[in-house]
Amino acid sequence: MKQALVCMSHSPLLEHTNPPEEVKAAVEASFEHVRAFVKDFDPDLVVNFGPDHYNGFFQDLMPPFCIGFKAHGTGDYDSFDGELNVPTEIAEDLAQFLVDSDLDVAISRKMEVDHGAVQPMEIIYNGDPTVKPMIPVFINAVARPYTKMRRVRKLGTAIGEYFRNSDKKVLFIGSGGLSHDPPVPRFHEATFDQKNFLVEGRHPTPEFRAARQQNTINTAIKFAAGEADIMDLNPEWDLEFLEVCKSGKVEDFDAYTAEEMDRVAGHSSHEVRTWVAAYSALRACGEYEVTFDFYKPIKEYIAGFGVTTAVVK
Ligand SMILES: O=C(O)CCc1cccc(O)c1O
Numbered sequence: 007m008k009q010a011l012v013c014m015s016h017s018p019l020l021e022h023t024n025p026p027e028e029v030k031a032a033v034e035a036s037f038e039h040v041r042a043f044v045k046d047f048d049p050d051l052v053v054n055f056g057p058d059h060y061n062g063f064f065q066d067l068m069p070p071f072c073i074g075f076k077a078h079g080t081g082d083y084d085s086f087d088g089e090l091n092v093p094t095e096i097a098e099d100l101a102q103f104l105v106d107s108d109l110d111v112a113i114s115r116k117m118e119v120d121h122g123a124v125q126p127m128e129i130i131y132n133g134d135p136t137v138k139p140m141i142p143v144f145i146n147a148v149a150r151p152y153t154k155m156r157r158v159r160k161l162g163t164a165i166g167e168y169f170r171n172s173d174k175k176v177l178f179i180g181s182g183g184l185s186h187d188p189p190v191p192r193f194h195e196a197t198f199d200q201k202n203f204l205v206e207g208r209h210p211t212p213e214f215r216a217a218r219q220q221n222t223i224n225t226a227i228k229f230a231a232g233e234a235d236i237m238d239l240n241p242e243w244d245l246e247f248l249e250v251c252k253s254g255k256v257e258d259f260d261a262y263t264a265e266e267m268d269r270v271a272g273h274s275s276h277e278v279r280t281w282v283a284a285y286s287a288l289r290a291c292g293e294y295e296v297t298f299d300f301y302k303p304i305k306e307y308i309a310g311f312g313v314t315t316a317v318v319k
């Protein structure tokens with residue numbers, strides 16, 4: 007078994023809000039399963055498909071995709087703050103392969119990644135995402151225009167092709183989703199100050215960051231109480247998406263459009279793009295089997311919370 011996958015929702019609220027005990031226990035049990043799965047697979051290398059929430063990427067220069075040659079964590083919500091363990095030469099070679107495959111990706115030698123990118127690795131490796139070499143692949147999930155899902159699938163497929171015959175054991179990670187609508191400003195609906203933040207907000211003051219995070223926490227608490235002004239979770243949409251993941255028919259992801267996702271699954275449902283890339287990468291390595299899946303809509307986390315593992319058959 008040379009390739010495996012973990013796709014899971016993330017939420018910065020895991021440590022900040024309080025779902026019922028049985029919900030917390032079920033989520034923790036799913037994390038425990040993922041840890042055991044990865045321990046057993048024992049990857050040599052991780053390819054981490056992650057979104058960003060205006061901590062690393064802003065609208066001064068927003069690429070659809072970016073391969074990190076070097077990267078560090080921004081430490082938002084007490085997530086990992088420091089240099090990540092990126093195998094630069096492999097990342098460079100991968101980027102060349104992608105361009106040669108007609109996939110014109112951006113690259114960064116100083117990529118900043120937030121909780122959305124590092125949380126699965128932190129969960130798997132008890133808080134330390136540097137335990138294994140990791141290539142961070144950024145996928146825009148917050149700023150229009152969104153690439154077609156087909157392009158995300160093609161990116162994932164090409165990355166899978168790159169690793170298909172590698173002698174390294176590769177773990178593909180997708181982080182985010184499923185349906186959810188946390189309070190991330192959207193440019194055309196934003197106030198003057200929010201617009202300024204979306205363009206110029208890199209490296210905020212500690213006070214600004216704390217206020218922003220507190221606003222998300224307050225929204226989650228209100229949402230759980232049925233009082234927040236954000237879109238509801240959509241378990242039906244989530245379960246359907248999980249069925250596509252399980253089917254192995256990654257072309258079926260192409261039918262998802264940004265308009266419909268915004269309308270029915272919330273403005274951050276675009277984070278499932280990371281799953282589409284990861285599942286497409288795995289599929290390019292061979293027929294796969296989903297070996298574990300967990301799902302619960304969790305308002306306290308503002309997330310249709312899904313966790314899956316898969317291996318090439
Ligand atoms: O910090 C932010 O702007 C958004 C935080 C956030 C909240 C709930 C679910 C998520 O996936 C997420 O990222």
Ligand SMILES: [Fe+2]
Pocket residue numbers: 016057059122182183274277
């Ligand atoms: Fe997120």
